[in-house]
Amino acid sequence: MTDVNLPSCQIAQWPPFKGQPKTVFGLLLVPIFLVGTGCPEDPEFEQLNVEDDCLVVIVSPDAEAAAAVDDPWSVKSPQADDGQSGDLASIQLTSRPGVFSEEEIGTASVTPSTGPAGTRFALAVELNDTGEEQGNPMAVIDRVTVKVDNGSLTLHEFELDPSPADERNWTITLAAGGDPESSTRNDSLCVALYASVE
Numbered sequence: 001m002t003d004v005n006l007p008s009c010q011i012a013q014w015p016p017f018k019g020q021p022k023t024v025f026g027l028l029l030v031p032i033f034l035v036g037t038g039c040p041e042d043p044e045f046e047q048l049n050v051e052d053d054c055l056v057v058i059v060s061p062d063a064e065a066a067a068a069v070d071d072p073w074s075v076k077s078p079q080a081d082d083g084q085s086g087d088l089a090s091i092q093l094t095s096r097p098g099v100f101s102e103e104e105i106g107t108a109s110v111t112p113s114t115g116p117a118g119t120r121f122a123l124a125v126e127l128n129d130t131g132e133e134q135g136n137p138m139a140v141i142d143r144v145t146v147k148v149d150n151g152s153l154t155l156h157e158f159e160l161d162p163s164p165a166d167e168r169n170w171t172i173t174l175a176a177g178g179d180p181e182s183s184t185r186n187d188s189l190c191v192a193l194y195a196s197v198e
Contacts, residue, residue, distance in 0.1 A: 043196045043197075044196065044197040045143055045194035045195065045196055045197060046194060046195055046197050047096070047192050047193065047194055048095060048096060048099050048100075048105070048137075048140070048141060048193050048194065048195055049093050049094055049095060049096060049105060049191070049192065049193045050094045050095075050096055051190065051192075052190070053091060053093050053094060053108065053190060053191050053192075054091070054188045054189060054190040054191070055089050055090075055091055055108060055109075055110050055113075055123075055188075055189045055191075056089070056113075056186050056187070056188055056189070057089070057110055057112075057113055057114065057115075057121050057176070057186070057187050057189060058113065058114040058115075058185075058186055058187075059114075059115065059116065059117055059119070059150075059176045059178065059183055059184065059185050059186070059187055060114065060115075060116060060183075060184045060185075061116045061117075061180060061181050061182065061183070061184065062116075063114035063115050063116055063119075087111060087112040087113065087114075088109060088110070088111050088112070088113060089109065089110050089113035090107055090108065090109035090110075091107065091108055091109075092104045092106075092107055093105050093106040093107060093108055093125070093127075093191060093193060095137075100135055100137060101130075101135055102128065102130070104128065105127065105128050105137040105141075105193070106125060106126055106127040106128050106137060106168075106193070107125070107126050108123065108124070108125045108126075108189075108191045109123070109124050110122065110123045110124075110189060111124075115176065116176075116180040116181075116183070117176050117177060117178030117179055117180045117183040118175065118176060118178075118180045119175070119176050120173050120174070120175050121173070121174045121175075121176065121189075122171070122172075122173050123146055123160070123171065123172050123173070123174060123189060123191075124169065124170070124171050125144050125160060125169070125170040125171070125191060125193075126168050126169055127141055127167075127168045127169075127170075127193075128168075129168055137193070138167060138168050140195045141193045141194065141195055142194070142195060142196055143159070143193075143194035143195075143196070144159070144160040144162075144170040144191065144192070144193055144194070145157050145158060145159055145160065145191075145192045145194070146158050146160060146172060146174070146189050146190065146191055146192070147188075147189075147190045147192065148174065148187055148188070148189055149187070149188045149190070150185045150186065150187045150188065151185075151188075152185075158172055158174070159172075160172045174189075
């Protein structure tokens, strides 16, 4: 299987395999005179969409036909009325009340929507562009994440990468962990759109 051929994609794996090497961060000793200089703080973010903007992917050994796509971004199948088809699922992303003038602020889609463990699921977010300077989701949102949850494993949150070619688009590729012959579950992919708080 080939990786997505877009520079803005990263590959994250959930759930992590047991025995997978872990990154260990060493401690850096800082001279005492630097303690009082005021190090820059990490930016704070506020979520702008509702918390239930979630897609569901089905991980099952019976879903091999839908997962046999070498390049998930190449699938252009028409969507069903419910936003779900065998190889694509999509949802409208909804603004929290009072944040934007429009309720729908973008779309999220995952390709394929079903597959056995080991399948690479390509998640794409496209923000709406109102063309206005203020209240434009594309201009305001500067961080997009996805929380992966199947109910029984640890919740994982991953950062999507912005497209260098189109600031409306954010992407990530997720690989479903588990045993391809026996893992059966529904994984929830909840998309969060953030703006930095000054």
